[in-house]
Amino acid sequence: MLFSEIPGNNKVKQELISSVKKGRIAHAQLFLGNPGNAKLSLAIAYAQFLNCEHKKEDDSCNNCYSCLMYNQLTHPDLHIIFPVLKINKIKNPISENFIAEWRKLILENPYISPQDWYQYLGVENKQGVIYKHEARDLQKKLTLKNYESAFRIVLIWMPEKMNHVTANKLLKLIEEPPNGTYILMVSEDYEQLLPTIISRTQIIKNKPFNSQEVASFLKKEKGISNEKAEIITINAKGNMNKAIQLCVDExxxxxxxxxxxxxxxxxxxxxxxxxxxxxxxxxxxxxxxxxxxxxxxxxxxxxxxxxxxxxxxxxxxxxxxxxxxxxxxxxxxxxxxxxxxxxxxxxxxxxxxxxxxxxxxxxxxxxxxxxxxxxxxxx
Ligand SMILES: [Zn+2]
The missing domain is CATH 1.20.272 (Zinc Finger, Delta Prime; domain 3)
Structure with a gap:
């Protein structure tokens, strides 16, 4: 994901880029914002930029080995954690069991909601959880050396879905990650997060998209006519996920x-x-x-x-x-x-x-x- 692929959000983009250039990167950061805004795509673009081998002035090169891996979300030093469900007879489900599905969905639409994710897994009316086994799995992975890159990224999508045991197990890691490891959390429900987690992170607030950003994205990326883009934009109210679903659907x-x-x-x-x-x-x-x-x-x-x-x-x-x-x-x-x-x-x-x-x-x-x-x- 490149910064240039994300509509608007110029101020946040500039701040993120400049933090990398100045080498002032907080070890734990929380990308926060309403459903359907740019928080996840910004976190991914930021992680990609951190690891890009030939950074441009204001974006990743999109060509180096790291960028190619990031474009598929398969970089070996990118660990992704997200809520999962107890399905398919998996006894202690963790993100790794569902990573292929998650990647596929996010690469299609990085603005989705957790409900879309559960629906994609074939389950409605159920809430996903980040279970305690996830913490154990991550701790194990982080004891190994980085595969290829200078920076290792732990991306946690919807950390508010961690149960208390998981959250407490990860506290130490969030406070003091191993050298070269950065934790990027992407959340849309601030109030569900443990205060002890919030106090250990740098918060990056992301605004909803404005109508112009939604409309021009629909026209450019989805080939939607002016008239339709206007109807969709009014209905989407700054939520890009809704906007995309409205054009994908009928x-x-x-x-x-x-x-x-x-x-x-x-x-x-x-x-x-x-x-x-x-x-x-x-x-x-x-x-x-x-x-x-x-x-x-x-x-x-x-x-x-x-x-x-x-x-x-x-x-x-x-x-x-x-x-x-x-x-x-x-x-x-x-x-x-x-x-x-x-x-x-x-x-x-x-x-x-x-x-x-x-x-x-x-x-x-x-x-x-x-x-x-x-x-x-x-x-
Ligand atoms: Zn690159």
Missing amino acids: IEEVSSIEAFQKWMQICYRVSLNELSSLTDEFAKKGRENQKVFFQYSSTVIRECLMFNVFNKELSLDNKQERFVKNFAPYINEENSVSIFERLEKAIKNIERNANPKIIFYELSLQMMRLLKVKRKLAN
């Missing part, structure tokens, strides 16, 4: 007039069979997409209302406007407030991790009723 599909039209037709026909298969489809889309779908639905309903009020000219070449013109008669002052409120509520429930099938099914039943609410005749 943002095109969930925010399309076809998807909304299909839903409304099923509701209007009160077709429970079709609704049940549509509910299954909806449940598979992932929470971010589900939210976007409801937000998009709200936008279309609002356009219908505007059309009714102002009766403005719509372009018939535009799919969305064509639909709005046809659908507007079903939206009126009697049902629109209710529809908006229910869409809002559905979005909140998705955020609260409620069951998406129940949310979608119930909302659809309400829509079936609301679409039949006729406009009161003016006297």
Whole structure:
């Protein structure tokens, strides 16, 4: 990972680079920040820069042996620790048991959350732990000499997942690592960390990405159009992980007039069979997409209302406007407030991790009723 691959964060990057140049490197550092920000990628870029054999002015060379190893996260003097789960019949799981999977996921997206990691391992609704065997394994590794490089890095992703035994075992190491060993911790939950650990580290606070950084990353790296990048950026709220998931997933599909039209037709026909298969489809889309779908639905309903009020000219070449013109008669002052409120509520429930099938099914039943609410005749 190069510094230049990470959007924004220029001030932190400069501080990290200058600490290396001046040889003032704290032996234990804590990269701290909200989910989906640059903390892990910065820690990796920093470790790579430390070990790069031909450092450039403000980045690693990306060409030397060390850089090539770092690009795959396989450098022999890089030890990575992260929360793991008791799965696959492994009795005392440690990071090494899952390192290939972790590398693969992080190389695809260094902004992921611990939940994404557990999901990737096929387990949802379970919390990973850094177990005490991890401390023993690391201590053993650190008694050996460095393989190739001047600096040995211990990267601990989500140290707040260490249980107390692990944390206490690692305290001494964090306070006084062996010569040439640097501990880089990457955390998003400061309050869960032992105060004794915090007091022994230098803290590097990382801000969320700003909208411009997210938007230009999406356009440049993911080839997303201006318009879509804008929608995704609003929804991602500075969380790059969310932004990436929104473009990897079916943002095109969930925010399309076809998807909304299909839903409304099923509701209007009160077709429970079709609704049940549509509910299954909806449940598979992932929470971010589900939210976007409801937000998009709200936008279309609002356009219908505007059309009714102002009766403005719509372009018939535009799919969305064509639909709005046809659908507007079903939206009126009697049902629109209710529809908006229910869409809002559905979005909140998705955020609260409620069951998406129940949310979608119930909302659809309400829509079936609301679409039949006729406009009161003016006297
Ligand atoms: Zn290099």
